[in-house]
Amino acid sequence: MSDKNALVPGSDRSTALDLGGSTKDFVTATIGKQMFGIPVLTVQDVLGPQRITRIPLAPPEVAGSLNLRGRIVTAIDVRKRLGLRNKEVEDPGMSIVVDQGGELYSLMVDQVGEVLSVPQNAFERNPATLDPRWREFSDGIFRLEKNLLVILDVTRLLDFAGSVKQAG
Incomplete structure (x- = not known):
């Protein structure tokens, strides 16, 4: 998933694209054909397919x-949270x-994908054409050479979880 406008630490492209x-x-x-970005400092781990135990009466997401x-982790289906259709191919993801x-x-x-370093001055607010549901969970975008990188606001993405805990 390399992109020439993304600055990847240690790559030959870093110095050429430093703005x-x-x-x-x-x-x-x-997710689908769209690339999303999650701030690296919020990420604890990256996992392959996992055995997930359903939680009765939980929201669909x-x-x-x-x-x-040894720690219980709540699994969130980001595809459903963003209002996207289920995957057609059974791929565990x-x-x-x-x-949080x-x-x-x-x-x-x-x-x-990978960790991308992008110039902070290339950041843009959410465009009006961005899906309203995505705008709700996005901090903004970076226009890369071949992709649009939509930055997810993890706090807003998981906001419904607080109300679920209080209700339970």
Whole structure:
């Protein structure tokens, strides 16, 4: 998933594309054909397919829970959270584990890419043409050479979880 406008630490492209500003690092994930970025400092782990236990009466976006080295992790189906259709092909996908308020969440995505460093001055607010549901969970975008990198706001993406805990 290389992209020539992305600055990857240690790559030959880093110096050629340094626009003189600081950079931001994101773990990239693909859902459908769209690339999303999650701030690297929020990421705890990247997982392959996991056995997920369903949770009765949980919202549809909550796929269930899994055990990660003795800790219970809530698995969130990001595809459903973003209002996308279910995958047509039965592919177990991957997960990006994030820490939110001391709780671990597994964000289920189709594929995890690489860590991209992008120039901070290339950041743009959400365009009006971005899907309204995505805008709700996005901090903004970076226009890369071949892709649009939509930056996910993990706090807003997981906001419904707080109300689920209070209700339960």
